[in-house]
Amino acid sequence: MPELPEVEALREFLDEHLDGRVVERVLPLAVSVLKTYDPPLTALEGHSIGPTVRYGKFLALSVGELHLVTHLARAGWLRWQDAMPEQPPRPGKGPLALRLVLEGGGGFDLTEAGTQKRLAVYVVRDPQEVPGIARLGPDPLAEDFDRDAFAALLAGERRQIKGVLRDQGVIAGIGNAYSDEILHAARVSPFKLAASFDEPQVASLYEALQSTLREAVARAHGVAAGRLKAEKKSGLRVHGRTGEPCPVCGDTVRSVSFADSSLEYCPTCQTGGKPLADRRLSRLLK
Incomplete structure (x- = not known):
């Protein structure tokens, strides 16, 4: 399971590779992955990506005025691709749960191994709308956590x-x-x-x-x-x-x-x- 150090490294990686890029499309490929429906995933398309923020084990990408929040859970992972396959993926096949494609090429896949599907994705106006983020205790690496x-x-x-x-x-x-x-x-x-x-x-x-x-x-x-x-x-x-x-x-x-x-x-x-x-x-x- 990715924990604070790995999620922090993913945050840095995504900031480096995504900041300023524009979302071309977002494809949900596992029925269980998307935990919100308003705003829809399509609301992210055509908007530029800003900073990525970590909340505990959650990652929140700012996309336009919205946020794409994910929790990788026990068996989830993020796979970066410099070039996406031309053929769209087939839903329900293999570990692929969600694909984000960038204008100009590249993007990332969210994958989850195993039978217990706990990887979660949210599209929200404020990350605090995600219940798991709202209940988090203090970050142990925060300056005021003495x-x-x-x-x-x-x-x-x-x-x-x-x-x-x-x-x-x-x-x-x-x-x-x-x-x-x-x-x-x-x-x-x-x-x-x-x-x-x-x-x-x-x-x-x-x-x-x-x-x-x-x-x-x-x-x-x-x-x-x-x-x-x-x-x-x-x-x-x-x-x-x-x-x-x-x-x-x-x-x-x-x-x-x-x-x-x-x-x-x-x-x-x-x-x-x-x-x-x-x-x-x-x-x-x-």
């Missing part, structure tokens, strides 16, 4: 810190992968209750959050859209690396089922050497 602001978000949270970091209504842009990386860098158990952090622990977690995200953004800067997924994976130290040695201590990275996905962690670095109980598996064995 340690005190972070501490205020954790205070009173009786949930596990892994879930809090992933909650887009609390902090915008962090998903499953980077929450694992942040907690590993901070040497914190993903099951620790957010409200139980003392002041030094909050400070350590805040620094880990900032360094992890900013380093990932720096790695992704200037990387072509088609290579961002590989770049993300190459920079991860525990997420997606179950069974491999921890790059810090050499212990084996372990995995635990968590909500609708799984988390990865290092027992030595994060849980005092104790493996975490896989509660989903425990329920199945009863």
